Each structure stands twice: as C-alpha cells, then as structure tokens.
Amino acid sequence: MKLLLTSAGISNTSIHNALVDLLGKPVAGASALFIPTAIYAISGGGDIARRVIRGSLGDPFCELGWKSLGLLELTALPSIKRELWVPMLQETDALLVGGGDCQYLCYWMKQSGLADLLPSLLYKMVYVGLSAGSMIMTRYGTSYRHHTLPPDSDKSLGLVDFALHPHLDHEWFPDNSLANIEKLAATLPMPSYAIDDQTAIKVVDGSIEVISEGHWKLLRS
Template identity: 70%
Template sequence: MKLLLTSAGISNTSIHNALVELMGKPVAEANALFVPTGLYGVANGGNVARRVICGTLGDPYCDMGWKSLGLLELSALQTLRQSHWLSALQQADALLVGGGDCQYLTYWMQQSGLADLLPSLLQKIVYVGLSAGSMIMTTYGTTYGNHTLPQESKKSLGFVDIAIHPHLDYHAFPQNSMENLEQLAATLSMPSYLIDDQTALKIIDGEIEVITEGNWKLVELM
C-alpha cells in the first residue's frame, strides 16, 4: 500500500519529489482522480471544493499539471454500477482525497464500497491525502458535525495504526498549537504525528518516512 499523507497538499519540493517517486513517473505523465466528498462537511464546502480544484485555495494539489484530472464523488457511487467508475480508478496513478470532515468522508468511503477496494487498488495507485483525507487512513479522525450521520459513525478507516494531527501551528487554527496538540496526543492510544503544512508522511506497506521542509513532532506512547 502506497500512501502520501499530507497536511496541506504538495506544498514543497520534497513532498513533490516523494509523490513522483511513489508514482514512478512525473506528474505531467500521471492521471489523477480527486475526491471532494469530505469538503461538504465544512462551511461553504461546495465553493471550497471548487477553489481546491481550480488551484485558488491552498497549496498545489489538483491544479499541478496532471496529464488528466477527474472527479470521484463518493456519495454518487452507491447508485452507479461499479464497472462505471472502477475502470477510471484502475487507470489512475494517484487518488487525491481532499480534506473536510473525517466522519462524513469515512462514511461515504464505506458506503460507496471504495474502502473495501483500497487495499488492492493501492498496490498500484498512490493515495494522496490532504488533511482529513490523510487522517481517515489512520486510527484517529475528527468531525465538524455539519451532517446528520449517526453519532457513532466511524471517523477513520484504520489502515495505519497512528494518528495524524495536521496544520500544526497554522494561524487559521489557533487550537493547533504544539502545546495543544501534544496534550491531545497524550490522551490517545496510538503514536501521534504532529505535522505542519510543509510536512507529509510517506508510507509504503506500513513503513513510515517523514518528508518535511517544516516542523513536526512524533508523540509516542508512554
């Protein structure tokens, strides 16, 4: 399984190079699919998704010169024949899973059937998470609660037994100070990676490598 779990996208040369290495080809020769579903759980989510796709919000992600870019809307897949959308996935080099609400994104990953397909798909395709899109691959997720899902719905898929706390020391999220995130990490039952927007985790079959041009910290279990 090949994962590139970012805080904010392909924000620097080191993360870009890690992506190219995982794909085995330059971005300009690679096909990508973008999953916007988790963004609907945040305020003005539809417009946020549009801006991420157009490249007018955040770091490079969708708008970074892909050979082709398609959309994979998870909430629509349950009513479509699997053959209609699975072929596009199988032809992709990268699955770009956007941020937003972990609980909402996890729910539709499961309901669409994509969660069950990921272990086999990710032997070939690179999973590139952004914020919540990264967190759901771990055993820890969060929620904004802007939806009507049952409270007990899962907030992550648990493919990697760690927690990721993105946007470390980011001005728009004052609650994400190093001190606050360290206190949160101390309450969890798994190792926590506190990462800023210049940091990502490259994971190949469970082996974790920190890719960074910024600041991060690993809080391990006592």
C-alpha cells in the same frame, strides 16, 4: 500500499519529489482522480471544492500539472453501476482525497464501497491525502458535525497504525498548537505525528518516512 499523507497538499519541493518517487513517473505523465466529498460537510464546502480544483486555494493539489484529472464523488457511487467507476479507479495513477470532515468522508468511503477496494488498489495506485483526506487513513479522525450522520459512526479507516494531526501551529487553526496536540496525543493508544503544512508522511508497505521542510513531532502515547 503507497500513501502520501499531507497536511495541505504538495506544498514544497521535497513533498513533490516524494510524490514523483511513489508514482514512478513525472506528475505530467500521471492520471489522477480527485475526491471532494469531505469538503461538503464544512461551511462553504461547495465553494472550497471549486477553489481547490482550480488551484486558487491552498497549496498545489489538483492543479499540479497532471496528465489528466477527473472527479470521483463518493455520494453518487451507490447509485451507479460498479462497472462504470471501478475500472476508472483501477486505471488511475493517483487518488487525491481532499480535506473537510473525517466522519463524513469515512461514512461515504464505506457506503460507496471504496473502502473495501482500497487495500487492493493501493499496491498500484498512490493515495494522496490532504488534511482529513490524510487523517482518515490513520487510526484517528475528527468531525465538525455539520452533518446528520449518527454521532457514533466511524471517523477513520485505520489502514495505518498511527494518528495524524495536521496544520500544526497554523494561524487558521488556533487550537492546533503543539501544546494542545500533545495533550490530545497523550489520550490516544497509538503514536501521533503532529505535522505543519510543509510536512507529509510517506508510507510504503508499512515503512514510514517523514518528508518535511517545516516542523513536525512524533508523539508517543
């Protein structure tokens, strides 16, 4: 399993180098698919998705110089024959999963069938998460509740045994102070990583490495 769990994308040279290491090739020689689904469950999600794809919002992610870039919309997959989209996933080098609402993303990961495929895909393909796209792979996810899903539906897939709290001390997220995250982490039964937008977590077959040019903290429950 090869994961690069970022707070805000490929925000610095260290995270970029970690991505290249996971890919085993330069980004310019790699193909990628972008999943925007989680973004639609937050206010202004359609426009945010457009700006992330164009590279006009946040740090490099889609506009990173990929050899090719496609879109994979999870809400459409249940109505499409699997032989049309599964081979596309099997042939791509990186799966870019955008931020937004963890609960909405988790629901559609499962409804689409992608969640069941991920364990087998991630021995070859690199999973690159951004914010909620990263959190969903851990044992803790959040929800904005700007959707009509059942309130008790899952918020994460739990493929790695820790919690992730992105956007540490970010001015856009006043609740994400270290003091607040420490209080939350104390209520969780697993270790937590609080990371800022210059930090990512690299996971290779259970081995965890923090990649950072910023600030982060490991919080034990």
